[in-house]
Amino acid sequence: MPENETIQGLDLDEYKYDFVTEVDPVYRAQRGLSEEVVRQISQHKEEPDWMLDFRLKALEVYESKPMPKWGGDLDGLEQVLDEIYFYVRPQDRMQHSWEDVPDEIKDTFEKLGIPEAEREVLAGVGAQYESEMVYHSLREEWEKQGVIFDSIEDGLKNHPELFREHFGTIIPTADNKFSAMNSAVWSGGSFVYIPKGVSLDTPLQAYFRVNQERMGQFERTLIIVDEGAQAHYIEGCTAPVYSTESFHSGVIEIVVKKNARFRYTTIQNWSNNMYNLVTQRAIVEEGANMEWLDGNLGSKLTMKYPSCYLMGEGAHGEILSIAYSGDGQHQDTGGKVVHAAPHTTSSIVSKSISKGHGRSTYRGLLKVHEGAHHARSNVECDALLINETSRTDTYPYIEIEENDANVGHEASVSRIGEEQLFYLTSRGIPEDEAMAMIVRGFIEPIAKELPLEYAVELNRLIELEMEGSVG
Amino acid sequence: MTDASILRIEGLEAKVADEDLSILKGLTLDIGKGEIHAIMGPNGSGKSTLAKVLAGHPGYEATMGSVEFRGADLLDLEADERSQAGVFLAFQYPVEIPGVSIANFLRTAVQAHLPEDEELDVFDFTDILMERMEMLEMDVAFAERHVNDGFSGGEKKRNEILQMAMLKPKLAVMDETDSGLDIDALKIVASGVNKLSEEDPEMSVLLITHYQRLLDYIKPDFVHVMVDGRIVKSGGPEVALELEAGGYSEFETASAS
Numbered sequence: 039m040p041e042n043e044t045i046q047g048l049d050l051d052e053y054k055y056d057f058v059t060e061v062d063p064v065y066r067a068q069r070g071l072s073e074e075v076v077r078q079i080s081q082h083k084e085e086p087d088w089m090l091d092f093r094l095k096a097l098e099v100y101e102s103k104p105m106p107k108w109g110g111d112l113d114g115l116e117q118v119l120d121e122i123y124f125y126v127r128p129q130d131r132m133q134h135s136w137e138d139v140p141d142e143i144k145d146t147f148e149k150l151g152i153p154e155a156e157r158e159v160l161a162g163v164g165a166q167y168e169s170e171m172v173y174h175s176l177r178e179e180w181e182k183q184g185v186i187f188d189s190i191e192d193g194l195k196n197h198p199e200l201f202r203e204h205f206g207t208i209i210p211t212a213d214n215k216f217s218a219m220n221s222a223v224w225s226g227g228s229f230v231y232i233p234k235g236v237s238l239d240t241p242l243q244a245y246f247r248v249n250q251e252r253m254g255q256f257e258r259t260l261i262i263v264d265e266g267a268q269a270h271y272i273e274g275c276t277a278p279v280y281s282t283e284s285f286h287s288g289v290i291e292i293v294v295k296k297n298a299r300f301r302y303t304t305i306q307n308w309s310n311n312m313y314n315l316v317t318q319r320a321i322v323e324e325g326a327n328m329e330w331l332d333g334n335l336g337s338k339l340t341m342k343y344p345s346c347y348l349m350g351e352g353a354h355g356e357i358l359s360i361a362y363s364g365d366g367q368h369q370d371t372g373g374k375v376v377h378a379a380p381h382t383t384s385s386i387v388s389k390s391i392s393k394g395h396g397r398s399t400y401r402g403l404l405k406v407h408e409g410a411h412h413a414r415s416n417v418e419c420d421a422l423l424i425n426e427t428s429r430t431d432t433y434p435y436i437e438i439e440e441n442d443a444n445v446g447h448e449a450s451v452s453r454i455g456e457e458q459l460f461y462l463t464s465r466g467i468p469e470d471e472a473m474a475m476i477v478r479g480f481i482e483p484i485a486k487e488l489p490l491e492y493a494v495e496l497n498r499l500i501e502l503e504m505e506g507s508v509g
Numbered sequence: 510m511t512d513a514s515i516l517r518i519e520g521l522e523a524k525v526a527d528e529d530l531s532i533l534k535g536l537t538l539d540i541g542k543g544e545i546h547a548i549m550g551p552n553g554s555g556k557s558t559l560a561k562v563l564a565g566h567p568g569y570e571a572t573m574g575s576v577e578f579r580g581a582d583l584l585d586l587e588a589d590e591r592s593q594a595g596v597f598l599a600f601q602y603p604v605e606i607p608g609v610s611i612a613n614f615l616r617t618a619v620q621a622h623l624p625e626d627e628e629l630d631v632f633d634f635t636d637i638l639m640e641r642m643e644m645l646e647m648d649v650a651f652a653e654r655h656v657n658d659g660f661s662g663g664e665k666k667r668n669e670i671l672q673m674a675m676l677k678p679k680l681a682v683m684d685e686t687d688s689g690l691d692i693d694a695l696k697i698v699a700s701g702v703n704k705l706s707e708e709d710p711e712m713s714v715l716l717i718t719h720y721q722r723l724l725d726y727i728k729p730d731f732v733h734v735m736v737d738g739r740i741v742k743s744g745g746p747e748v749a750l751e752l753e754a755g756g757y758s759e760f761e762t763a764s765a766s
């Protein structure tokens with residue numbers, strides 16, 4: 039449908055035009071990144087001096103680091119970065135209208151059955167939306183137990199000591215160019231603290247929090263799970279997130295203290311113009327357990343490798359990921375586990391699906407440090423290719439400094455076979471439904487770990503993606 | 510048997526789709542409503558190809574002849590449409606679909622057989638599935654296993670009959686369903702097929718087999734011998750017994766000369 043694409047492109051341009059002319063410029067930072075922009079952000083947020091210093095140092099680090107040469111194709115990125123606004127106040131972000139949202143995305147909302155009110159928020163055009171009642175009763179319950187679930191800005195304001203003790207310690211500013219960028223201009227995200235021994239049955243859903251912040255381009259999240267605590271945090275949903283901005287770079291820092299258990303689930307479906315470069319890392323202490331469950335759909339390029347640093351004896355880390363790439367998309371994802379203590383265990387399971395001219399890359403690092411004796415790890419990455427033109431690559435890096443480490447690695451690439459399709463169609467199942475069924479089966483080991491409503495949405499989304507993939 | 514015919518194959522020639530390899534070389538066969546036919550023949554004679562061509566496998570191409578199924582041109586339909594029209598193929602080598610449960614797979618298939626505006630009642634479906642599994646002496650837990658994934662040979666074959674029992678075809682083509690079954694499993698499978706025949710006396714069956722053994726349990730009305738892509742002899746059940754005694758050598762020399 040080349041016509042639609044043109045119309046969509048026009049809408050985007052029009053929007054940019056509106057933005058420049060109609061919004062009061064006083065509240066908006068200028069295009070591109072500069073010291074002035076960073077100072078403005080800090081000033082608008084009424085931050086303490088130490089945070090301004092932190093941001094300014096980060097800016098220097100960002101400027102000193104070259105663009106990464108590995109991973110996806112970042113050639114177009116420099117230009118994008120010169121043109122975007124690094125800070126847009128949430129109220130300014132809402133200036134464009136529902137009419138500007140591409141039909142393709144509206145159509146997907148329709149098909150997914152997303153309620154009207156939520157569609158507008160997801161598309162970035164609605165006023166903030168909260169599932170008030172559900173959220174507030176949960177919130178009261180949590181507050182009684184001393185759980186903190188706030189925006190990152192409120193975290194800094196209301197819990198300054200706890201915040202400062204951990205902020206930027208799990209992912210140092212200089213970790214990579216984009217963590218440095220985020221450290222300079224971060225805005226939006228969550229601050230979570232689960233007190234010692236507290237166990238939450240209901241997942242903390244970022245969705246219930248103020249939505250417009252979740253859509254920040256430079257979200258920053260800090261989560262502290264104290265000793266013996268247990269919780270599950272879920273971010274995102276399978277509905278496509280429409281954003282007129284074409285760059286998203288988040289930093290997610292998590293500490294899982296002694297004997298605590300934590301799972302972080304993200305499902306994200308970005309619009310196809312998006313560069314999505316995210317750094318996610320968890321420090322896992324003695325006897326603690328950390329799981330990343332990561333679903334990446336959409337975007338032009340995603341580079342994202344959730345990591346677990348197993349710092350205490352007997353710590354366990356797990357990374358489960360699903361990536362889907364369609365035409366013009368590249369998902370460069372995987373995981374990283376560092377075994378830095380004895381008897382630590384880890385598992386990485388990565389499943390990717392490439393359709394049309396889509397490309398998926400698995401990139402993983404498994405490191406066992408000297409002294410981390412009796413480490414055990416298993417890595418499994420499976421790629422499914424839908425068409426002849428689809429592509430996948432695997433880069434599993436393994437560095438082991440202990441002889442008794444027990445490390446397993448399996449990789450597979452499969453195509454949807456003619457025989458599988460014939461088997462299903464010979465039972466009366468139409469070909470595109472058969473295709474979706476095979477894909478769903480392929481990701482089942484991960485999808486079954488999702489809360490039911492997410493799994494259902496994911497399945498429906500895959501069905502939509504498979505429509506018209508035949509022939 | 511003209512009016513009561515369900516499947517009429519006339520001079521069918523078929524080849525591998527992307528190659529110049531012809532396998533069926535002028536095959537003619539007429540099956541009446543409610544009849545049970547058996548096709549026997551040496552390895553490589555084209556029996557499975559016939560089965561797949563009937564079911565609409567895209568890897569084969571019919572180049573000559575015609576196939577009429579319940580009065581319609583079968584070759585005109587896609588595989589899913591043929592199934593919906595009442596053709597069922599029990600595969601010689603059932604295919605694994607990891608991550609998809611039998612219950613889910615069958616629900617989707619049964620739904621696909623309903624008219625477009627009709628929604629399958631999940632409770633009715635479950636009742637029927639349980640009843641069918643009991644008939645085939647299958648454990649309830651089987652429904653939650655992934656389609657053919659890690660199944661033994663016998664489990665795969667039984668799973669084919671379960672699908673047949675759920676879809677209630679008008680024509681069941683069973684490709685070497687007996688191979689890989691021990692005698693107890695063979696009896697269960699055969700009695701399942703016989704019960705389905707009793708339920709629907711108009712259901713026709715085309716049994717493809719190597720051995721007389723299966724025919725002791727499912728009694729054919731007609732037996733055909735297939736060699737090198739053609740039917741070279743047809744008759745009653747006695748043909749199978751003659752083959753059991755004499756083998757195919759007589760026919761192979763005949764077709765070679």
Ligand SMILES: Nc1ncnc2c1ncn2[C@@H]1O[C@H](COP(=O)(O)OP(=O)(O)O)[C@@H](O)[C@H]1O
Pocket residue numbers: 525530532550551552553554555556557558559568
């Ligand atoms: N897709 C195919 N590609 C190449 N050769 C094939 C293909 N399918 C069948 N054949 C060949 O056609 C012949 C008949 O095969 P088949 O129908 O499986 O025989 P049968 O079931 O009677 O043993 C065999 O020689 C087989 O190797």
Ligand SMILES: [Mg+2]
Pocket residue numbers: 556557558601684685
């Ligand atoms: Mg065969």
